Amino acid sequence: MSNTNSLYSPRQVNVTRYVMPLREGGSLPALAEADDGFNYVLKFKGAGQREKALIAEVIGGELARRVGFKVPEIVFANLDSAFGNSEGDEEIQDLLKSSQGLNLALHFLSKAMTFDPGASKVDEYLASQIVWFDAWITNVDRTFRNTNLLIWNRELWLIDHGASLVFHHSWDNWEKHALSPFAMVQDHVLLPRASELDRVDAEMKSLITHEVIDQVLELVPDEWILASRDTETAQEAREVYDSFLKMRLAHSHVFLIQANDARKALI
Known part of the structure; x- marks a missing residue:
């Protein structure tokens, strides 16, 4: 394994569309689309372990990347204050409201x-x-x-x-x-x-x-x-x-x- 991507730094994107919840995750991650046209697995700061989970995701994921493991691109994902107002599911709407601002997302590996x-x-x-x-x-x-x-x-x-x-x-x-x-x-x-x-x-x-x-x-x-x-x-x-x-x-x-x-x- 080689030490790769030593200068890598996460991009920031704006979430434009909540596609669907990914129910297999205990913290209700979601498939979402961003303003760069890509789909991401979105992790919310308003979920169970709150920001601590996002901190661990960045540190663990980026350390893994730097020692050569394959890790999907991690980005910082911004949720606008109006995002999710039309969401019908109350649990999801509460999650979106409590996650306004900076969240984390991983590039969605289609057909993985x-x-x-x-x-x-x-x-x-x-x-x-x-x-x-x-x-x-x-x-x-x-x-x-x-x-x-x-x-x-x-x-x-x-x-x-x-x-x-x-x-x-x-x-x-x-x-x-x-x-x-x-x-x-x-x-x-x-x-x-x-x-x-x-x-x-x-x-x-x-x-x-x-x-x-x-x-x-x-x-x-x-x-x-x-x-x-x-x-x-x-x-x-x-x-x-x-x-x-x-x-x-x-x-x-x-x-x-x-x-x-x-x-x-x-x-």
Whole structure:
């Protein structure tokens, strides 16, 4: 894997049409059209985990992109204050009203198929890279029940990183979280194929430089960070995210041991 798209920065689009809800998502994401003519999977800041899910989506998705994983383009999607007034479904209308302003969207991969571990096999090295990466960012949502992997143009694409960075929902004891193993790795859909975890550890740590982490954290809008009022300034919060990711990276052996032990229990 190569370190790609190092200068990538999300575009901003205006949502012009709400096409339909995507009911498979617990936070009611939607298929929407934007003023650039493309369709997007729209994630709302007014949904369940609010801005925290969008922050995790940007950080997780853009870190994945920078180490070479296939990730749909992430854009910042603006919802006008009048958008959704004609929506008949009250739940959706409330969601749209509470999400006015800046939201997040991923480019819609038309005709993509949900990854089925029973029908498709992933290369063991790639599987190991993805398992390692998800253990690093504490992504709890890449399971057999909900793989958050797509097959598009015969390639594996990673989606939905909004359930990553679990520590930021409580914010306290982030140092403890940074140095903790990742027990949920036992449920990872690709763990049975992840036979090269020790080999990928050094490579992933060489790709994920401090500069890469710093670049990605600068992409997160201040308004999303400040919405939760965890810190007085956005920069204070960025410093915590920065320290968490770098500390966890430096102590990758902690979650690596957990992942290897979980895999041994499976096989």
